[in-house]
Amino acid sequence: MTLTPLVYWAQRHGEMYLRVALTDAQNIDVCVRENVLQFRAQGHGAKGQNEYEFTLEFLLPVKPEVSHRSTQRQVNITVQKEQHGWWDRLTSQQRKPAFLTPDFDRWLDESDAETEIREKEEKRNKMKASTHKEEGFVSLKTVFLFVYNLVQFIAFAWIFVNMTVRLFIFGQDSLFDTFNTISDVMFFCQILAAVEVLNAAFGVVRTGVVPTLIQVVGRNFILFIIFGSLEQMHNKPVVFFVFYLWSAIEIFRYPFYMLGCLDMEWKTLTWLRYTIWIPLYPLGVLAEAVAVIQSIPIFDKTKLFSIPLPKVIGTSINFSYVLHVYLVLMFLGLFINFRHLYKQRTRRFRTKKRKTN
Numbered sequence: 001m002t003l004t005p006l007v008y009w010a011q012r013h014g015e016m017y018l019r020v021a022l023t024d025a026q027n028i029d030v031c032v033r034e035n036v037l038q039f040r041a042q043g044h045g046a047k048g049q050n051e052y053e054f055t056l057e058f059l060l061p062v063k064p065e066v067s068h069r070s071t072q073r074q075v076n077i078t079v080q081k082e083q084h085g086w087w088d089r090l091t092s093q094q095r096k097p098a099f100l101t102p103d104f105d106r107w108l109d110e111s112d113a114e115t116e117i118r119e120k121e122e123k124r125n126k127m128k129a130s131t132h133k134e135e136g137f138v139s140l141k142t143v144f145l146f147v148y149n150l151v152q153f154i155a156f157a158w159i160f161v162n163m164t165v166r167l168f169i170f171g172q173d174s175l176f177d178t179f180n181t182i183s184d185v186m187f188f189c190q191i192l193a194a195v196e197v198l199n200a201a202f203g204v205v206r207t208g209v210v211p212t213l214i215q216v217v218g219r220n221f222i223l224f225i226i227f228g229s230l231e232q233m234h235n236k237p238v239v240f241f242v243f244y245l246w247s248a249i250e251i252f253r254y255p256f257y258m259l260g261c262l263d264m265e266w267k268t269l270t271w272l273r274y275t276i277w278i279p280l281y282p283l284g285v286l287a288e289a290v291a292v293i294q295s296i297p298i299f300d301k302t303k304l305f306s307i308p309l310p311k312v313i314g315t316s317i318n319f320s321y322v323l324h325v326y327l328v329l330m331f332l333g334l335f336i337n338f339r340h341l342y343k344q345r346t347r348r349f350r351t352k353k354r355k356t357n
């Protein structure tokens with residue numbers, strides 16, 4: 001005697017779902033021939049552990065390919081309709097077979113199914129639109145960053161090469177006219193560097209705002225206030241050391257970012273970007289501190305930027321007080337950025353190691 005399992009069914013516009021109530025089903029054999037589905041399997045059903053089978057003749061044509069997946073509790077079968085549409089019932093015979101019952105877990109009536117299709121379609125369209133938007137934004141961002149880094153690289157490379165060549169040609173004399181020959185390009189680079197603070201603030205690049213702000217404000221303070229506003233500082237050799245140390249890191253940092261924009265990496269360059277700041281950063285801060293210290297007597301003498309106090313007090317607050325505070329801030333800034341760069345270095349090399357393992 002053949003045993004029939006309990007079969008639950010539901011439909012969508014494109015397919016029929018059958019759920020056969022057999023636990024631990026084995027040797028499952030399902031096929032569809034001329035719109036007739038035949039099922040046979042061994043498993044635990046209403047009549048215990050046995051062989052179960054059933055046959056269903058569909059109401060309308062279906063595709064012969066049938067997919068099934070068994071879980072511990074049931075066998076799920078999906079049959080594709082030959083034509084999209086809603087069927088009045090599952091089988092060709094008017095009377096529903098006794099073993100067949102609606103699957104209320106998956107049951108939808110026609111209008112609900114249409115809503116489901118519409119919602120799926122809308123979701124798909126939304127996803128497509130946002131993917132397009134994201135792709136557009138990503139490529140625009142990449143072009144913007146690449147061009148920015150390229151411009152900075154060219155400018156800093158020009159500074160570095162120019163200073164090196166002048167050092168070889170003019171020797172020590174070149175130390176005294178760095179400001180006159182280089183400052184225009186350096187002003188350009190450092191004004192442009194404000195973009196990096198915006199990039200960090202708006203999440204265009206994955207970096208902290210504070211370290212970037214310290215870097216940009218710190219350098220611009222030296223360039224505009226200490227060097228730019230005091231003519232007496234222009235021919236001091238300290239300008240050479242400050243500019244040389246700044247450009248020495250940037251000729252590695254910007255090409256490293258450029259390659260990053262192209263999803264490329266040159267290991268030597270990565271190593272240099274994340275290593276040479278170790279000696280350069282303290283040396284740079286030292287050179288900047290020397291420049292600040294050298295400027296103090298000049299600010300005292302010229303009273304430039306001093307804040308006049310009311311006549312009753314009869315004096316003014318010299319800018320040199322601000323510079324003393326700034327000297328302390330510089331070393332605080334050095335500490336914050338040194339720690340930040342050290343973390344970036346560890347993260348970069350740790351990730352690389354993990355990737356290569």
Ligand SMILES: CCCCCCCCCCCCC[C@@H](O)CC(=O)SCCNC(=O)CCNC(=O)[C@H](O)C(C)(C)COP(=O)(O)OP(=O)(O)OC[C@H]1O[C@@H](n2cnc3c(N)ncnc32)[C@H](O)[C@@H]1OP(=O)(O)O
Pocket residue numbers: 145149196205206207208210211212213214215217218219245246249253257258260261276277280281283284285288329330331333334337341344
């Ligand atoms: C709050 C204001 C208070 C002001 C107080 C003033 C205190 C003054 C202190 C003064 C200290 C400054 C001294 C300084 O001027 C001296 C010198 O510069 S000496 C020369 C040596 N200097 C250096 O080595 C520092 C160079 N500068 C930097 O490295 C950065 O400016 C810094 C912000 C310090 C660190 O960079 P960042 O956080 O961006 O690290 P990463 O390079 O690892 O980048 C992180 C990820 O972002 C991607 N990224 C970043 N920028 C770009 C870009 N332009 N284009 C494309 N991609 C970018 C990068 O690829 C990383 O991505 P991923 O992690 O996916 O690889």
